[in-house]
Amino acid sequence: MRALVLLLFALVALAQRLTSPEEVARVEVIKKALPAVVRVQGSALSGEGPVVGTGFFISPGRLVTNYHVVRDLADLTVRLLDGRTFPAERFAVDPGIDLALLQVRGVVAPAQLRFGKSEGLPVGAGVVVVGNPFGQPFLASYGILSGRGPLEAQALDPSVGQEVGEYLFTDAPLTVGNSGSPLLNLQGEVVGVVSDVVGGPGGVGGIGVAIPAELVAQSVEDLQRYGIPQRGWLGASLLSLDELPPVLLRAVGLTTTQGAMVDKVEPGGPAARAGLRGAQRDAQGRLLALGDVILAVNGRPVRNKAEVVQLLARYRPGDKVRLTLWREGRRLEVTLTMVARPRSAP
Template identity: 80%
Template sequence: MRLVLAALLLSLLALGQRLVSPEEVARSQVIQRALPAVVRVQGSPTAPGENQVVGTGFFVSPFRVVTNYHVVQGLTELTVRLTDGRTFPAERFAVDPGIDLALLTVRGLQAPRVLAFSKTPSTSLPLGMGVVVVGFPFGQGPLASYGILSGIGPLEVPSPDPSVGAEVGEYLFTDAPLTVGNSGSPLLNLQGEVIGVVADVIGGPSGVGGIGVAIPADLVAQSVQDLERFGIPQRGWLGASLVSLDELPPVLLRAVGLTTAQGAMVDRVDPGSPAARAGLRGAQRDAQGRLLALGDVILAVNGKAVKDKAEVVRLIARYRPGDRVRLTLWREGRRLEVTLTMVARPASR
């Protein structure tokens, strides 16, 4: 016990701050260690007249920076700025829009520090644990904020771009103050490990009636491995466009014997995809795109009932190439089951 107290006192003195609790010491140490690894990400939009876009990123290896896909989407002349003010050119190495992730290569620099991902599954993280965010809100900083892990679950708020982040099943939520420019910031535990990557703030700046949203680290770490090895993510994909049943006229549903509006209709099937190989049938439409006949309706994925197309995408994304996934369908007035085998995505996706 005396050794522990002595170590604590030395830590307090080394920090040169009037910190009075072990949590304050841990929090300060996490911030100090993270600062050299966090960078400001900046680029120029391709559309004329728009201002430069600023976000945050962090080193995960000596030459690689993780940030959000939406931060660098459509940008040119990418740069990263370190906390000491030095600026270096960067380029997109690979992107994963499905979970809103981008991996950048930084030239002319070996990272002064890298951040490690937590190996604790996101579902095992305790609510109420302390979390730290280090980033560049409004391009200012680096600045740190602190809060708790407020919740874990799906994002119910519609995204302005449904194609970005559509494959994140569950997000981490925090009350740590966040705002514009924090996108791509690391969400850290008090051991200095990355437990998530900040993606959004819903309902206003977090801490002022808003909620911070982060992509879980286990999903990010898996994607980074895939991007480094294959250049594309290796999560499961259906290979079909879907329409939620609640977007369809009820009269069409009743005509095929469906009494529920929960599920997703297969609209179009991509050739060679898992959906095509399993024999899924798409909808029939006329030359003007009007719906003539329903396609297969997905009611459940591996026995879990689905409410809409977004849930189908999120559930399928949990699987990897080679995994077998059972779909419960409604086809021509009857229920049936088919099994898909996940395959690697084509490079164009």
């Protein structure tokens, strides 16, 4: 009888602390995720002192973090939840989506996280982040999936992440040090990897930005198998039509701002091999004539440059992709053949 009374008291106490099924799920997700999350740290090559980010194990000795976290660091180490610290090294990197894989020496991961699907996660669904905000180790935050879509290029480091067509946004409190943190659903699956915070002074009070899990998982598979990403890519820089002067669009007969203009074509890339034409500019860089305008990818209309990048990223080397273009006042179609991209510098 006494044991039953104690059990009832325990259940009442638990109910007072955890008031909803969602709260119970959230606590369980954090509890299971914490041992898989690490503090990534190293010495800045610029001599500015230690730099801290976050990562998480996906296999016994390998973890995921952001490329921008480790890009300029030497003497990489990772700190586990129990306080132990181990040396780490870059295994492979994918600057195009701001991702890096680290190999950790001398440890077997106490826990690992698995990737889920972000695509079916509805806006408003609860999400959890575990990381190292301001370098303070192993803190969790909670919020909702606020939305998904492209991000203005100037909001992020222009040298990384330019091949992410669609980001996830969350109102979960995030700040410096959370880069590389897992964004988890309430089943404990990684649905995104935190890459930045935009808005607010120094990012505080802003919106968290994460790379969708599907894109991360694809990159991880490529990096582990080939050492470089195998996403489809155009091999050209783009401008969304709504970034261009309307007078130039009208001059070539375009009545829409839905699409993306080819600005500069990279030698040897898929765009160059398919004969795509870039824009003409004067010595000061002012636009004189439009390049080819991409209106659709494999028959699917595109609204902007982000959608072109996102759609092409689904293909692999050897795949053929049909582009619908607007060139010199008429529509035409060309076929791109995806090729393996040049090896990215670590």
